[in-house]
Amino acid sequence: xxxxxxxxxxxxxxxxxxxxxxxxxxxxxxxxxxxxxxxxxxxxxxxxxxxxxxxxxxxxxxxxxxxxxxxxxxxxxxxxxxxxxxxxxxxxxxxxxxxxxxxxxxxxxxxxxxx
Amino acid sequence: xxxxxxxxxxxxxxxxxxxxxxxxxxxxxxxxxxxxxxxxxxxxxxxxxxxxxxxxxxxxxxxxxxxxxxxxxxxxxxxxxxxxxxxxxxxxxxxxxxxxxxxxxxxxxxxxx
Numbered sequence: 001x002x003x004x005x006x007x008x009x010x011x012x013x014x015x016x017x018x019x020x021x022x023x024x025x026x027x028x029x030x031x032x033x034x035x036x037x038x039x040x041x042x043x044x045x046x047x048x049x050x051x052x053x054x055x056x057x058x059x060x061x062x063x064x065x066x067x068x069x070x071x072x073x074x075x076x077x078x079x080x081x082x083x084x085x086x087x088x089x090x091x092x093x094x095x096x097x098x099x100x101x102x103x104x105x106x107x108x109x110x111x112x113x114x115x
Numbered sequence: 116x117x118x119x120x121x122x123x124x125x126x127x128x129x130x131x132x133x134x135x136x137x138x139x140x141x142x143x144x145x146x147x148x149x150x151x152x153x154x155x156x157x158x159x160x161x162x163x164x165x166x167x168x169x170x171x172x173x174x175x176x177x178x179x180x181x182x183x184x185x186x187x188x189x190x191x192x193x194x195x196x197x198x199x200x201x202x203x204x205x206x207x208x209x210x211x212x213x214x215x216x217x218x219x220x221x222x223x224x225x226x227x228x
Binding site for chain 1: 121148150152158159160161162165206210213214215216217218219220221
């Protein structure tokens with residue numbers, strides 16, 4: 001069974017540009033979560049998509065947005081990039097079910113560097 | 116609001132020894148799940164162990180076990196017979212009734228040979 005995949009592995013952008021990060025969940029999983037992990041810090045929740053809908057978002061400005069496609073893959077867009085957006089962006093997927101069944105399976109991440 | 120706190124940014128343990136990582140959380144919910152995740156250097160995050168708040172029995176997975184104190188809102192992870200491969204960042208996490216995850220800031224575990 002293929003795991004969660006993310007692309008690209010690394011992304012280098014300049015301040016003010018836009019970045020698009022992609023995530024493919026495990027087959028059968030309908031939920032996709034996005035997290036930002038700045039160097040040396042924990043995971044900050046960004047967005048949660050389930051069945052194509054945005055279910056919840058963290059305390060991030062509106063320039064962080066995304067969507068989920070009919071095949072449950074997801075895209076994270078970051079507009080007007082700022083230097084502090086440099087971080088590892090992790091995607092995780094989970095299946096439907098109760099809280100205990102929502103174990104998250106993580107992808108390898110996309111390292112975004114803003115110069 | 117739910118919060119998860121890991122007060123130990125970094126810890127070290129000798130190979131074959133036992134180490135305990137601390138985690139406290141804050142919630143007003145009565146039933147929920149708690150998780151410990153492991154993030155090895157340059158590798159993907161994986162689930163180590165999970166605990167349902169409704170169950171009084173502490174979860175155990177081989178060398179990993181938890182000490183769950185619901186009243187104290189404490190959820191520590193004990194690693195017995197530590198191995199070099201246990202070296203990683205460990206994150207404590209909580210999932211609320213809206214299926215939103217909250218992660219602690221992590222504890223970096225070093226294992227000395």
